[in-house]
Amino acid sequence: MASHRRPKQPSRARVTVLTATAAAAVALTSQAAHADPKPTKTEVKAKVDKLYEEAEQATEKFNGAKEKQEKLEREVDNLQDKVARGQDQLNEQRDALGAVAAAQYRSGGIDPSLQLFLSSDPDDFLQQAGALDQISGRQTDTLKKVQAKQRELAQQRKEAAGKLADLADTREQLGKKKSEVKAKLAEARKLLNSLTAAERAKMAEEQERANRASERAALKAAGGSTAGGSTAGGSTSTGSSANIGKGSGLAGAAFAAAQSKIGSPYVFGATGPSTYDCSGLTSWAYAQAGATIPRTSQAQANAGQRIYSQSQLQVGDLVIFYGDMHHVGLYAGNGQVLHAPRTGTVVRYEAIGNMPFQFGVRI
Incomplete structure (x- = not known):
């Protein structure tokens, strides 16, 4: 005679474990499906x-x-x-x-x-x-x-x-x-x-190439036309007749001092003599020329006569960038600025059009 016993039911504990396992598997699958890809x-x-x-x-x-x-x-x-x-x-x-x-x-x-x-x-x-x-x-x-x-x-x-x-x-x-x-x-x-060693090396190489390109552009501007060098933004300066490194007076002396520090690393809060941040470089340079200017870029923005036209800038004038005036450099002539850009870079020349120009300041 055939048995009519009912099949054994899984225990409640077993059901709970199975349910939790399944839920976890679903969650992991969902996370894997929606995980952000590694940034390039x-x-x-x-x-x-x-x-x-x-x-x-x-x-x-x-x-x-x-x-x-x-x-x-x-x-x-x-x-x-x-x-x-x-x-x-x-x-x-x-x-x-x-x-x-x-x-x-x-x-x-x-x-x-x-x-x-x-x-x-x-x-x-x-x-x-x-x-x-x-x-x-x-x-x-x-x-x-x-x-x-x-x-x-x-x-x-x-x-x-x-x-x-x-x-x-x-x-x-x-x-x-x-x-x-x-x-x-x-x-x-x-x-x-988070990058691979090869990717980091590639970035460092690109940064070094950018440094060299900026310096070449500055040297080319110094030996080229004095009536208007092209800027990174594609526009042409139409009034600056100053060549790089040929400033005069107080501003020229400050610029010459800053030139001697090309290649020095950027370090936040530093004012020299071997490392600088942006306003540390400009305040140090003017100190070498015998003038005391404020320490910060915002204060330096109010330290002298403001020059709103790039065509009127002279070598050694302070150049203020960004709406909140958090960056400053020294005008180098022919659409170039000499500055300490940021962490990971060195004191170098750069096209003035690479950053949002606000105005110059003549000390």
């Missing part, structure tokens, strides 16, 4: 270039915070020196009053007003202006000087405290900007490391 070398380069530009923007903010910190440190030091000198003067004035009190004591007693001054907080006593009438004219003059010195010291201490608070805030901002720059550069390095 060209895409990586574009992303890295963008990160380098953002890092340079953060670098100029870092430079500004650093400059403010250094200025505040000098101001705080000066104020603290003034307070120390003022305290010494106050002590001398109080010593003089003490001598008067000693003389009065030897002659039979101390003036009550003077005794009150010497035995309590001078501020409390000096608020009682009427008490000054009880003291001799000489003592009155001395007390008034003490009062003025105390007020001056109180103001200086208050100002120093405010500067110290600003300094603490600025140091905090400086740390944040430095971290921001480092984060951008780390992200760029991570992207570069």
Whole structure:
């Protein structure tokens, strides 16, 4: 007789495991189907270039915070020196009053007003202006000087405290900007490391070729027509008669100094003598020529006479790029600029049309 037993059903636990396994398999298949393809070398380069530009923007903010910190440190030091000198003067004035009190004591007693001054907080006593009438004219003059010195010291201490608070805030901002720059550069390095060794070598070769091409273009412009060199944007400059390296006066001396640093690596926050960022190069160059200009590109944009026409630029003029003015170089003549471009590059010539020109600045 045939058996009619029902087939054994899978346990609930087994069903759960099977279901989970199937779901995981579906998810993995879905992820594999929708996974982003590995970016190409060209895409990586574009992303890295963008990160380098953002890092340079953060670098100029870092430079500004650093400059403010250094200025505040000098101001705080000066104020603290003034307070120390003022305290010494106050002590001398109080010593003089003490001598008067000693003389009065030897002659039979101390003036009550003077005794009150010497035995309590001078501020409390000096608020009682009427008490000054009880003291001799000489003592009155001395007390008034003490009062003025105390007020001056109180103001200086208050100002120093405010500067110290600003300094603490600025140091905090400086740390944040430095971290921001480092984060951008780390992200760029991570992207570069995602490429194969061959791809990285190819990118480095292309960058070196770009450096050489820029230098050749500059040298060609220097020896070519002086009436109008072509720019990278395809337009022709129609007024510059300056050849590369032939500036004059202060600007020419600054340009000559910058020329001596061609090939020096870009390093954020650097002002020489072997590495530079963009505004570090320009401020260093003008310092070699005997002029002090601000540290950051944004501040340098307001350091002299603005020149809005490229045709009016002269060798050594500052050239400001980008809407937020985060990049600066030195005009080299014939549509070229000498600058420290960004991380991964060196001080070099480049066509002015390669970047969004804003205006020049004549120091």
